[in-house]
């Protein structure tokens with residue numbers, strides 16, 4: 001029987017945390033896989049295996065978890081991160097990513113763009129041949145004028161809907177909404193530029209040329225994918 005996905009996610013997280021050394025400045029990701037990494041960091045700090053870490057979290061949830069485990073969490077400053085560890089929703093062979101199904105894409109991008117090394121952790125179901133195969137592309141949009149913003153996005157060929165949770169519109173940590181979109185076509189860099197130039201769009205879940213490596217856990221073991 002193949003191991004449970006949760007077991008695989010934890011294995012990938014533990015591999016990534018093995019790269020962390022005392023004194024590092026870290027970016028803490030968001031989601032069910034990143035949670036295992038934060039827990040492993042907390043365990044290592046409590047056991048005295050790591051010390052003098054400073055961290056910035058990419059969501060309120062990760063911030064709360066990290067603090068509860070005794071990690072030193074502070075605000076985002078221009079200081080570069082030694083390593084950021086985060087999950088992903090889709091991982092292409094090039095290590096381009098779709099992120100944001102957990103709603104944290106803006107803070108994730110703000111933190112991870114400053115990381116010397118962005119390490120992705122995931123189970124094997126996140127691997128795709130081309131981005132958009134399984135997951136929609138999350139786009140964070142301002143609530144003000146959202147119908148106008150959606151018209152602009154649909155004019156660009158986007159098909160999708162505003163994310164809901166328990167029937168209510170999903171609100172991000174930044175007080176914004178998320179449009180989960182699907183686009184035809186493969187020019188991701190061009191799509192990213194177009195979306196970033198669209199009025200009302202705050203950020204997209206396309207993380208292109210950012211990840212250095214991914215630890216991808218499968219029943220046969222953890223595979224290391226390097227860009």
Ligand SMILES: O=C[C@H](O)[C@H](O)[C@H](O)COP(=O)(O)O
Nearest residue numbers: 031032033087100102103104
């Ligand atoms: O906004 C959420 C993040 O991008 C997550 O890293 C991503 O959704 C993967 O989450 P999970 O590890 O729970 O699949």
